[in-house]
Amino acid sequence: xxxxxxxxxxxxxxxxxxxxAGGLAAALLPRTGRGAITGKKVxxxxxxxxxxxAAKYLRLWGGSGLQVTLVEPETLYTSNIMSNLVLNGSxxxxxxxxxxxxxxxxxxxxxxxxxxxALNAGARSVTLADGTSLAYDRLVLAPGVSFDEAYGxxxxxxxxxxxHAWRAGxxxxxxxxxxxAMRNGDTFVMSIxxxxxxxxxxPYERACVVAxxxxxxxxxxxxxxxxxxxxxxxxxxxTFEQAFGQIHAGVIRYEAGVSGLRIDAASRxxxxxxxxxxxxxxxxxxxxxxxxxxxxGSAPGGWLARAGLNNSADGRWAVVDxxxxxxxxxxxxxxHVIGDAASCGLPKAGHVANQEAKICADAIVRLxxxxxxxxxxxxxxxxxxxxxxxxxSWLTATYQYDPAERKMKPAIAxxxxxxxxxxxxxxxxxxxxxxxxxxxxxxxxTLMSDTLG
Amino acid sequence: MHQTTGTAxxxxxxxxxxxxxxxxxxxxxxxxxxxxxxxxxxxxxxxxPTETAAAVRAVALAVTSTPPPAGRLLxxxxxxxxxxxxxxxxxxxxxxxxxxxxxxxxxxxxRNIMAAHIQGYTAEQLQQIAAYLK
Numbered sequence: 001x002x003x004x005x006x007x008x009x010x011x012x013x014x015x016x017x018x019x020x021a022g023g024l025a026a027a028l029l030p031r032t033g034r035g036a037i038t039g040k041k042v043x044x045x046x047x048x049x050x051x052x053x054a055a056k057y058l059r060l061w062g063g064s065g066l067q068v069t070l071v072e073p074e075t076l077y078t079s080n081i082m083s084n085l086v087l088n089g090s091x092x093x094x095x096x097x098x099x100x101x102x103x104x105x106x107x108x109x110x111x112x113x114x115x116x117x118a119l120n121a122g123a124r125s126v127t128l129a130d131g132t133s134l135a136y137d138r139l140v141l142a143p144g145v146s147f148d149e150a151y152g153x154x155x156x157x158x159x160x161x162x163x164h165a166w167r168a169g170x171x172x173x174x175x176x177x178x179x180x181a182m183r184n185g186d187t188f189v190m191s192i193x194x195x196x197x198x199x200x201x202x203p204y205e206r207a208c209v210v211a212x213x214x215x216x217x218x219x220x221x222x223x224x225x226x227x228x229x230x231x232x233x234x235x236x237x238x239t240f241e242q243a244f245g246q247i248h249a250g251v252i253r254y255e256a257g258v259s260g261l262r263i264d265a266a267s268r269x270x271x272x273x274x275x276x277x278x279x280x281x282x283x284x285x286x287x288x289x290x291x292x293x294x295x296x297g298s299a300p301g302g303w304l305a306r307a308g309l310n311n312s313a314d315g316r317w318a319v320v321d322x323x324x325x326x327x328x329x330x331x332x333x334x335x336h337v338i339g340d341a342a343s344c345g346l347p348k349a350g351h352v353a354n355q356e357a358k359i360c361a362d363a364i365v366r367l368x369x370x371x372x373x374x375x376x377x378x379x380x381x382x383x384x385x386x387x388x389x390x391x392x393s394w395l396t397a398t399y400q401y402d403p404a405e406r407k408m409k410p411a412i413a414x415x416x417x418x419x420x421x422x423x424x425x426x427x428x429x430x431x432x433x434x435x436x437x438x439x440x441x442x443x444x445x446t447l448m449s450d451t452l453g
Numbered sequence: 454m455h456q457t458t459g460t461a462x463x464x465x466x467x468x469x470x471x472x473x474x475x476x477x478x479x480x481x482x483x484x485x486x487x488x489x490x491x492x493x494x495x496x497x498x499x500x501x502p503t504e505t506a507a508a509v510r511a512v513a514l515a516v517t518s519t520p521p522p523a524g525r526l527l528x529x530x531x532x533x534x535x536x537x538x539x540x541x542x543x544x545x546x547x548x549x550x551x552x553x554x555x556x557x558x559x560x561x562x563x564r565n566i567m568a569a570h571i572q573g574y575t576a577e578q579l580q581q582i583a584a585y586l587k
Binding site: 057060061351354355358359362365366369371374377378379380382394396397398399400410411412413414415424427428429430431439442443445446447449450451453 | 520521525526527529530532533534535536537541542543558561562563564566569570571572573574575576578
């Protein structure tokens with residue numbers, strides 16, 4: 001007997017007893033409550049921050065008449081958030097791993113181990129790599145990102161020699177081991193791709209954590225070279241200018257506007273052009289390239305691409321209607337895309353993905369009840385960044401829906417997206433301190449609990 | 454390995470009570486449900502899906518109405534830091550008044566993450582959140 005069948009059987013029996021005991025006529029109380037969803041199926045593909053939250057909240061808000069199936073190849077979730085703290089030895093990758101059992105035991109989410117091979121949008125079904133197929137009324141895609149083979153490197157190089165460690169796991173441990181093997185005077189080089197990239201783990205926070213570790217463990221002659229393809233620091237500019245220029249001065253060298261990066265994985269030699277196109281070569285002892293990302297499956301021939309969902313101008317992301325997260329490539333198809341794979345104007349971050357998932361789940365529940373999505377959704381972002389092994393900063397933003405442009409925009413001053421004609425922006429902490437570091441732990445634990453607990 | 458810090462699951466009696474209250478209200482045609490009936494569906498993280506727990510959970514999960522209560526989606530913005538249902542994390546926010554929330558808008562944004570965060574909400578939205586979290 002499937003879990004859902006058992007649950008329904010238990011419900012029917014207990015419900016009658018319960019309502020009778022409660023003195024209410026069972027006949028007046030439909031099995032799934034007034035106006036509730038019955039006999040509908042949602043398939044959620046990908047059990048990262050977005051997918052897990054979507055599955056949980058679909059059941060929480062959609063009720064037991066909404067069957068939710070979560071498709072994911074990996075048994076455990078490994079958190080990207082906090083994974084930079086593996087690099088300085090204060091956390092292990094194991095401490096970032098989470099079972100997803102509670103989604104099934106508490107919320108009745110059905111889990112399928114597998115990965116998507118093809119979407120059949122017309123037939124409203126998903127074919128998995130093992131050949132099985134899952135039918136849906138609504139499909140939520142939360143596949144996350146994949147990483148380009150860039151700068152002359154291959155996926156094997158990332159796995160064995162020059163780890164990006166941008167997806168927490170074995171590469172994070174490899175990078176940690178390379179840092180441990182460094183000696184005083186050695187050089188660590190990391191590169192940052194043009195935005196948008198997934199964050200956390202944050203690139204600038206990584207530079208800080210690595211610099212802090214090398215200074216303390218190896219000596220003050222170590223160098224951390226940060227090669228940023230972006231023209232300026234992309235987040236918490238005040239914080240990271242202070243961190244690079246003061247806290248980690250003499251160790252971190254930050255170069256913005258870098259191009260033409262080439263890396264030789266065997267020799268760990270690299271070359272690049274600086275912002276004024278002057279060429280440089282560097283011999284490093286550890287190289288950490290963060291490659292450009294794209295939605296998983298969006299590369300030519302990939303399952304997302306074959307379904308035509310990667311409709312951003314660069315073909316890397318799935319553009320969505322931010323009221324429902326339904327794909328704008330296939331409107332009316334019942335296909336929603338959330339999290340890092342979506343292009344929705346919000347940062348690619350686990351905390352944000354959690355809220356995108358809630359907006360999407362709420363919209364799906366409304367749509368399945370023949371309603372319309374909330375016309376004025378609000379999303380939010382909060383993020384703590386370690387700057388040393390014991391201090392941190394934070395960044396936060398609230399996003400309001402602008403119906404004129406149909407976009408989510410940062411808001412301040414009581415929900416305003418424009419203040420004196422200037423668009424609102426995220427707010428960063430004034431200080432880098434130990435209280436923030438402590439609060440970072442509370443934030444992380446609570447976010448994970450809201451996502452999968 | 455499993456690290457979630459589950460909030461305490463109210464007794465089956467409490468959950469049944471919430472479910473009954475919810476349905477009773479829904480049946481009155483008010484279109485509303487007790488704001489946090491869903492959050493009552495938490496169970497002890499270490500307990501398996503026993504039949505009773507499953508039945509209680511299923512009934513509580515089943516309690517939905519059309520349209521969803523005002524403030525439900527808005528309030529879920531708080532749960533990443535204050536726990537599902539607003540009952541944990543940095544500070545329990547369940548039962549806070551809109552005025553308590555608005556007070557944060559007067560604090561220094563760059564020195565208090567909540568003050569910074571809450572700037573992005575309108576007063577009306579904060580009232581809806583507070584009403585939902587009552």
